[in-house]
Structure formats: C-alpha cells, structure tokens
Amino acid sequence: MYFDHLAEERQDRNFELWLHAFLQREPEQLAMHLAKKHRKGKILAACLWKNGAFNVCYRVKYEDSTNVIVRFAALGRAVFRQEKTDNEVTVLRYLRQHTQVPVPEVYGTGTCWAGPYIVMGFVEGDLLSNVLKDPLKKEGRPVLNPRISDRALKIAYREMAYLVLELSKPQFSCIGALVQEGKDFVVGRRPLTFNMNELITSANLAPTDVPTSTFESAADYFEALAEQHLSHLRNQRNNAVTDEVDCQKKFVARCLFRKIVRNISVEHCHGPYRLYCDDFRPSNILVDVERFCVNAVIDWEFTYVAPAEFAYVAPWWLMLQSPEDWDSDSDLDDFLARYKPRLCLFLDVLRSCEDEKIAEGTLLDSQRLAARMEDSMESGLFWVCLAARYSSMFDDIYWNFLDKMYHGPFGSIEDRIQLLDEEERKELSGIFQVKMEQARKGILDEHYSTDTLVDL
Structure with missing residues (x-):
C-alpha cells in the first residue's frame, strides 16, 4: 500500500x-x-x-x-x-x-x-554493508554483491551471528520499551517501532491509531499490530486504494490477517520476551576491515522488547536490502530464490557459533536460534512477523505467501469475503465510498499543532 x-x-x-x-x-x-x-x-x-x-x-x-x-x-x-x-x-x-x-x-x-x-x-570503522555491497551498483540503497565468495560471506555472517545470539539472550516479562529505574532496567513504555514512525509521518495516522501502552501477552501485541494495519487503510486519506477491487482485497487481507495472528503465538504467548531492534542490519555495523571484527553496532532508536517470535524468525537483512525494496526490481518469488541460498549459509554459520558458545558455557542449548529460524520459513512465521511489522509491504506479503498458506488456493475475492464475520462484511460494503470521498477532498487531517510537533 x-x-x-x-x-x-x-x-x-x-x-x-x-x-x-x-x-x-x-x-x-x-x-x-x-x-x-x-x-x-x-x-x-x-x-x-x-x-x-x-x-x-x-x-x-x-x-x-x-x-x-x-x-x-x-x-x-x-x-x-x-x-x-x-x-x-x-x-x-x-x-x-x-x-x-x-x-x-x-x-x-x-x-x-x-x-x-x-x-x-x-567509533572508528567501516560499515559492514559497504564491505558486502555490489560495487557495480552506484545508485540507490546497497544490495549484496552477487559475486562475493561463500568464504567471505561466512566471515561476515559469523560476526552477525554472534551479535544475533547475544541480543537474543536477555529476557523480559512484558512487551514495550525499556526505561531505567535506578540501576534496574524495566519495560515501562509502549514499544516505539520503525513502522509506527512511518505510519505517523508518511500515512498521517493519528496518535490514537498506534499502540499507547505496554503489552502483557504476545497475542495482544500481534492483534494490536493487525489492528494498526486496519487503521492504516481506514485513515490514510490519499493514495490508499486504486479501485473497488483493490479496496476489497486490502480490507479482506487485513481482516483475515487479524484472524491469523490471534493464534500465532502459542508457545511464547506469555513470555519470556526478547529485545528486538527493527533496524538491526549490516548498514548499522561498524567493522575493523583489517582484523574483520565488529567495533560497534549503532542506531538503536527503534529497539524494544518484542514477542519471542520476532527473534526466532530468519533475518531479513541477509541480502542487505530492506523489505520494502525486495520487489522493486523483481517479484517476491524471485527475491526468495536469491535469498534462500544465503539463508542456508547463514544458518550453517549460526549453528557453528551456537556450538562454540555452548562449549564455552556462554549459551544454553535452549537459546539456540538456527533451528527456529529455519522452521520459520516452512511454517510461514517469517512472513507473518514481517507482515505484522511492515505496513508498506503488507499486501504483497499477504497475497503472495500467507493467504494460500492459511486459507487454501485462491479462487475469487468473493470466496474470501465469506470468511469475514458479519461486522467486517458490513464495513466492507461501505469502505470504498469512504476512501473515494477522502481522496476526493485531497486534504490531510491535522493531528498536531506546529508547537506540539516541535515538542514531541
């Protein structure tokens, strides 16, 4: 969208x-x-x-x-x-x-x-993304060098694997942002995410359209993210839909996704929860190229305690590109064909790092991630978590990967409409006219005064 x-x-x-x-x-x-x-x-x-x-x-x-x-x-x-x-x-x-x-x-x-x-x-250092990027691509965001050797990529992935394991070890009892109380760190504020910032700045959502508090259960948080996608469709006034069929598909996808996520967190619904950074990727890793070790990880602004599932899915950054860039040059299936061999390489490196850390006594067997990440691709959890976190990619992910997985082969949009409840079907009958009226006016709702915006 x-x-x-x-x-x-x-x-x-x-x-x-x-x-x-x-x-x-x-x-x-x-x-x-x-x-x-x-x-x-x-x-x-x-x-x-x-x-x-x-x-x-x-x-x-x-x-x-x-x-x-x-x-x-x-x-x-x-x-x-x-x-x-x-x-x-x-x-x-x-x-x-x-x-x-x-x-x-x-x-x-x-x-x-x-x-x-x-x-x-x-902190001195070169960005890891600059080391790994395609030198022939001069414009736009970096993409992984397709000519890079497996040996070189394994060295880089090993450094990332150590960081992923270390970041996943802390545990917390609720979902939200950390605050410091004396010497202690506790979850005391809502989770401020990259996507929330995007929705407020680029879709003009109101403060009431995004989470305002912490969450006691992963089920509640996943449902809040699904509701956020619905709020996005309802409240973005311009560029939201192209025609009535497009509007139907977007509304139906969001309603059915809400049904999916209600049962997505079973094993870890009540924690423990993990620290998660929306922007953790090679572009924010400073390395010493001579010794090839990590000097620092930077840009932690959208970091919060999240459902364990976020830490357990395969990393999206293996090809350097952000999810919103995945289908810019090709479709998602083409990207996936290039992504999977890199994922296999990363998981091999991650398993080796896990064995090493367990032998050292710095990691428990229960803290392994590789098997969970591998399973996330087969179970669809990878796509569920990605769809939950990225509004700009939601529709592509839902219709390419999630709809068939959860609701069987797609016949027609009318068949999917039958899966909605009565209240959802009632809203569907009028939402296209609402979107057309919003777009016809061509205005923006004012949620903040200039003074308020400066002080936020």
Missing part, C-alpha cells in the same frame, strides 16, 4: 524548514557546546558527520584525540523525537551493562533549541 504523498510532502517541508533553521545558527558551535557540557576537555573543532535517516550528526574533536558524536533528532524525519531519543539512550546503556554487544558510550543527553540530542563516543 502506497503512503500518502501529501503527508510525505508535508514532512519533507517540515524537515527542510528545520534543517534550514538549524544550519543558520552555527551548528558546529552548538555541537561543541553540548559536547563539552557532557564530556569535559579542550575542544579543537567540530564538523558535519554522516547523517542517518532520522538524525543529523556532528563529530567533535578534543585535544586529547578523543572524538564524540553529537546527534540531533531531525524534525520531519521522526515524529516522537524525545521518546525515540530516550529509548535509544536507555538501550545503549542497557547493552553496555548487560550484554557483550559493542555499542558507543553515552556521555549525555538532553534537549536544546534544535530538539533532543545525544552525545556519544565516536
């Missing part, structure tokens, strides 16, 4: 206005001031550093050769900037204290006239 072009244009304008104001007010001086506030020492200079999708970053150099990054959450790229920043700071501190995952040190955090910021240690 395409996002709302008017919503995306508005957020682009918000970002451009924010960035223009930011660059007009000596951001290097601001970065040096904030760095010194949280890390003492004589500062020599500051310069613009590599920006991410949601942040603007400055590198600050000290006389003692220390470097820090001052990272500003960008207005128009992230809507809940303060929440996003608070979540990432807490996760970074938790990971440094309770895991072996290497992450930058947080020197401090706060809010300035430009919005929330983090001052953190600068």
